[in-house]
Every structure is written in C-alpha cells, then in structure tokens.
Amino acid sequence: MPTHDPSQEPTGDPVFDYVVVGGGTAGSVIASRLTEDPEVRVAVIEGGPSDIDRPEVLTLRRWLGLLGGELDYDYPTTEQPRGNSHIRHSRARVLGGCSSHNTLISFKPLPSDWDEWERAGAAGWNAGAMDPYFGKLKNNIVPVGEEDRNAIARDFVEAATAALGVPRVEGFNDKPFHEGAGFFDLAYHPETNKRSSASVAYLHPHIEAGDRPNLEIYLETWAYRLELDGDRVTGVRVRAADGTERLVRASREVLVCAGAVDTPRLLLHSGIGPAEDLAALGIEVRHDLPGVGENLLDHPESVIVWETDGPIPENSAMDSDAGLFVRRDPASPGPDLMFHFYQIPFTDNPERLGYEKPAHGVSMTPNIPKPRSRGRLFLTSADPAVKPALDFRYFTDEDDHDARTLVDGIKLAREVARTAPLAGWLKREVCPGPEITSDEELSRYARKVAHTVYHPAGTCRMGAADDALAVVDPELRVRGLRGVRVADASVFPTIPAVNPMIGVLMVGEKAADLIRHGHGERGGDGGDG
Numbered sequence: 001m002p003t004h005d006p007s008q009e010p011t012g013d014p015v016f017d018y019v020v021v022g023g024g025t026a027g028s029v030i031a032s033r034l035t036e037d038p039e040v041r042v043a044v045i046e047g048g049p050s051d052i053d054r055p056e057v058l059t060l061r062r063w064l065g066l067l068g069g070e071l072d073y074d075y076p077t078t079e080q081p082r083g084n085s086h087i088r089h090s091r092a093r094v095l096g097g098c099s100s101h102n103t104l105i106s107f108k109p110l111p112s113d114w115d116e117w118e119r120a121g122a123a124g125w126n127a128g129a130m131d132p133y134f135g136k137l138k139n140n141i142v143p144v145g146e147e148d149r150n151a152i153a154r155d156f157v158e159a160a161t162a163a164l165g166v167p168r169v170e171g172f173n174d175k176p177f178h179e180g181a182g183f184f185d186l187a188y189h190p191e192t193n194k195r196s197s198a199s200v201a202y203l204h205p206h207i208e209a210g211d212r213p214n215l216e217i218y219l220e221t222w223a224y225r226l227e228l229d230g231d232r233v234t235g236v237r238v239r240a241a242d243g244t245e246r247l248v249r250a251s252r253e254v255l256v257c258a259g260a261v262d263t264p265r266l267l268l269h270s271g272i273g274p275a276e277d278l279a280a281l282g283i284e285v286r287h288d289l290p291g292v293g294e295n296l297l298d299h300p301e302s303v304i305v306w307e308t309d310g311p312i313p314e315n316s317a318m319d320s321d322a323g324l325f326v327r328r329d330p331a332s333p334g335p336d337l338m339f340h341f342y343q344i345p346f347t348d349n350p351e352r353l354g355y356e357k358p359a360h361g362v363s364m365t366p367n368i369p370k371p372r373s374r375g376r377l378f379l380t381s382a383d384p385a386v387k388p389a390l391d392f393r394y395f396t397d398e399d400d401h402d403a404r405t406l407v408d409g410i411k412l413a414r415e416v417a418r419t420a421p422l423a424g425w426l427k428r429e430v431c432p433g434p435e436i437t438s439d440e441e442l443s444r445y446a447r448k449v450a451h452t453v454y455h456p457a458g459t460c461r462m463g464a465a466d467d468a469l470a471v472v473d474p475e476l477r478v479r480g481l482r483g484v485r486v487a488d489a490s491v492f493p494t495i496p497a498v499n500p501m502i503g504v505l506m507v508g509e510k511a512a513d514l515i516r517h518g519h520g521e522r523g524g525d526g527g528d529g
C-alpha cells in the first residue's frame with residue numbers, strides 16, 4: 001500500500017474519496033469492496049496494529065488469551081442492580097476488529113431477524129433483499145472440522161437431541177431453523193486453525209499482493225473527531241501513536257465503522273447526539289440527534305458448570321464448538337433460548353460468588369436470543385480519552401422475560417446433563433449446584449453470574465424518517481448530515497436471534513453497494529440527506 005503524498009493538497013491534509021473509520025469487521029469489507037475500483041481512493045483509520053504475522057491473533061483457539069490484553073479496549077459496564085456489575089466488554093484493538101479476537105461462530109441471521117428490521121423501519125433490509133449478501137462473503141465459513149470435534153461435544157449434541165426432542169443439525173446456515181443441536185459453522189481454516197476474519201478474508205490478499213495502490217491503512221491511529229463544515233462531514237481528525245495530529249479529508253464520504261461502542265462515542269465527541277447531554281458536558285452541539293447511544297443491545301447469558309470424571313480430550317476448534325437452540329414458545333418466529341457448550345469449566349463469574357473451579361469440567365451457557373431489556377451508552381466527560389459509560393440495564397424488562405429465559409435455560413441444561421451419553425462424563429454439578437432449585441434462587445444465581453458473549457449493537461440504529469430515535473436512514477446516512485454514513489453493529493435496529501458477526505459482514509457488503517450506487521446516482525456525492 002502506498003504512502004499518500006500530502007503535499008499534493010494545498011492544505012497539506014491528505015485527501016481521499018472515502019475515509020473509513022475503523023478497519024474492523026464491517027470496515028474491512030467496505031474498504032476492500034470500494035477499492036475494487038482503481039479510481040477510488042480510500043483511507044482506513046484503524047486504532048490498532050496489523051494482525052499480519054501475529055499468531056496469537058490469527059490462531060482461533062488462542063482467542064481467550066486476547067481478552068483484557070493490550071489489544072483489547074476493555075470497556076466496563078455501569079452498575080447493574082439486577083445483573084452482574086463486573087462484566088467487561090472486550091472490543092478488539094487490531095486490524096479486523098472483533099473478528100480478530102472473537103470465536104468466529106458464523107450464523108446467517110434468520111429470515112425473521114431481517115424481516116423484523118424491515119418492520120422497524122429499515123426499508124430494503126428484509127430477508128429476501130439480504131440473502132444474496134451472504135453468498136458474497138469472502139470468509140471461509142465451514143462446519144467445525146472432523147478433527148476438531150471433541151468426543152464430549154459430540155455426546156452433548158446427542159444428549160441434547162434425546163433429552164429435548166430437538167433435531168440434530170448439520171449446517172445451521174443451510175436452511176432457517178427454530179431449534180436444534182449441532183456443531184457450529186465457523187469462519188476459519190480447519191487444517192491450520194487460522195482465522196478467516198474480516199481482515200484475513202478481505203484485506204490480507206491485497207496487502208500481500210500489493211494490488212491496491214488506492215488503499216491506504218493508517219494503523220495505530222485514533223479518530224477523535226469528525227470534521228464538519230456546516231451540515232457536511234468533510235474529514236476526520238486523527239492522532240497517531242507518536243501523538244501527531246492531522247486531518248484526513250474525504251472528498252466524498254466518511255464511513256464510520258468503529259463498532260457499537262466507539263461509533264456513538266466518536267459521534268458524541270463530534271457534537272452529534274442528544275443536545276442537552278452534550279451541552280451539559282461542555283461539548284459544542286453540532287447536530288442534535290437524540291438517538292445516538294440509545295438502544296444498547298446485547299446477548300447476555302448465564303452459566304452452569306459440571307465437573308467431569310477426569311480429563312476430557314484436547315482437540316477442539318475454539319473450546320465452544322457446539323450449541324443448542326430451543327423454541328419454548330411455539331408462536332416465536334425463531335429460537336427463544338440458545339446454549340453454547342464449552343468444553344472448559346467457565347467459572348470466572350461464579351468464582352466471585354465463592355464457587356471453585358474444578359480441574360476438569362464443562363459448561364452450558366443459556367443465552368437470550370431476543371432480549372427485551374434495552375440499555376444506553378453515554379459520555380461522562382468531554383475528554384475523548386475517557387471511556388464512555390455502558391449501561392445495558394440487564395434484566396430490567398417489565399415482564400421479566402430475560403431473567404425467566406435464563407431460569408428455563410438452567411432447568412433444560414440439567415435435563416441434558418442427566419441424559420446419556422453426556423451423563424456418563426459428568427461427576428457433579430459445580431454451579432449453581434443441585435441444592436439451588438427454586439425459580440427465585442435460580443434467577444438470582446443466573447443474573448449475578450451472567451456474562452456477555454460480547455454482542456453490543458444498536459446504538460446508532462437505522463430507522464424510518466418518523467422514528468425520532470433513528471440515527472441513520474435505511475441507506476445508512478446519518479440523518480440531517482451530509483457526507484457521512486455509519487456501517488457496523490451500531491446500526492442494528494434489533495438484535496438477531498443468532499450470533500451477529502455474519503450480520504455485520506453483510507451490513508458491510510450492503511453498505512458498499514449503497515455507497516457505490518449513491519455515488520453513481522448523485523454524481524459524486526453519495527452522502528446527501
């Protein structure tokens with residue numbers, strides 16, 4: 001990739017057609033697609049380093065070792081009176097974003113998930129319109145390899161189908177499903193356990209071949225403010241690792257892809273957000289947009305852990321290779337309870353309540369596919385270096401749907417554990433422990449040890465013109481401004497019932513289409529509106 005020559009510009013500021021903020025999951029897709037046209041020049045501003053030649057990043061099974069480390073922005077949550085106040089939200093600081101440190105479980109969102117978006121005001125994002133984008137993805141999405149299929153995970157799948165009467169699923173993406181147990185599809189290369197992250201699939205081939213002279217990636221560079229000229233975003237103020245500051249200009253559009261935490265954070269620090277909140281912090285209000293930071297969504301889950309009768313085999317793709325979906329309510333358009341099966345004892349949170357970690361063990365994690373609690377992200381300081389506050393308001397939904405889902409989950413997990421062939425492996429239930437049986441006790445335990453599977457979304461949600469809290473329109477343009485779109489997990493109006501990464505990649509693919517069409521139709525200004 002070339003080094004741009006700033007001297008070409010009268011101001012000395014580098015100028016590109018598009019500036020992408022965040023070389024993460026969606027940002028990698030967009031940068032790669034836009035630079036397919038050699039005439040289009042794109043800059044990517046990425047806060048982290050490259051993932052190339054970093055085995056600790058590129059080896060999928062080492063994912064857990066990255067959390068909380070130097071490549072993690074590591075966001076705390078505010079106090080959660082009904083949940084676990086100790087949850088930390090990992091967000092990757094490296095090329096490829098969270099697809100470079102996540103578990104790469106790959107679910108095409110269900111048709112009901114996309115159709116829900118359309119009903120929420122995201123015109124053009126229904127299942128029929130979105131389906132082709134799955135076929136465009138460049139990631140190597142494959143079932144967990146045979147060699148990686150651990151004997152205890154196979155027995156979990158068999159026990160789950162026998163205990164709960166759900167089908168065994170081989171290929172969750174082959175057709176829409178309501179329930180089932182099976183091994184996941186993952187975005188990885190089974191023969192080497194190498195990630196097929198957004199950066200590996202979309203950027204590395206071009207970085208290695210040197211065939212995209214029109215793409216420049218600024219690494220270890222932090223975007224701290226969008227540059228506005230009236231109602232038009234004209235560039236991004238950035239700071240390099242050595243402290244040097246500069247303005248990177250966009251002649252067409254700035255595409256904000258910093259993720260569900262850092263995208264609203266950047267907008268708010270740029271004066272784009274709820275006017276009263278910004279003014280109270282002393283941030284100059286450039287554009288009153290009340291929805292920025294609202295609608296904070298996540299997939300919380302709880303955990304039930306068993307000690308096994310001795311060690312279990314070592315082989316695995318990433319230690320959570322299989323799962324289970326259940327539909328308790330037949331009227332639900334999709335699954336309403338999900339479980340990851342971990343072939344490790346996942347006791348980080350229970351240990352805080354005094355539970356011990358067994359030397360050998362497994363975990364089932366009941367997860368809420370469609371949580372009803374809604375949270376909020378907000379700033380507590382005008383200083384861009386101060387992390388934003390994340391108040392997920394876990395388990396605060398009025399009808400207690402979210403907590404009840406976890407209670408049902410623990411009960412169903414126990415049924416699976418009692419069933420052969422899984423039962424033959426298990427010595428005892430470690431937590432919550434067989435003495436915890438009433439709904440009240442189970443709910444309290446489940447909420448206090450709840451963790452996140454790191455799916456924050458929705459904080460700049462897409463919506464219709466009459467939706468006062470929509471931040472972007474269905475073409476992903478920030479409402480009321482020109483020259484700026486958002487494309488990442490923050491635009492999700494609602495959270496898919498399944499793990500969201502494939503949905504984010506598909507947002508990236510569709511965004512690239514919208515940007516290209518917008519540019520063609522508007523003669524060089526795709527950001528109007």
Ligand SMILES: Cc1cc2nc3c(=O)[nH]c(=O)nc-3n(C[C@H](O)[C@H](O)[C@H](O)COP(=O)(O)OP(=O)(O)OC[C@H]3O[C@@H](n4cnc5c(N)ncnc54)[C@H](O)[C@@H]3O)c2cc1C
Nearest residue numbers: 022024025026047097098102104105223259489499500501
């Ligand atoms: C530990 C973990 C496990 C997960 N497991 C799965 C899974 O198995 N399956 C699944 O479907 N989903 C999973 N997820 C969720 C999924 O990875 C995310 O939803 C998705 O990757 C988010 O993509 P994004 O483009 O919105 O943001 P990101 O991928 O986070 O990209 C944002 C990028 O912007 C950069 N950035 C942020 N702010 C700035 C700034 N101001 N200036 C410059 N750069 C900036 C960041 O460094 C990052 O590279 C997991 C997430 C985590 C953290």
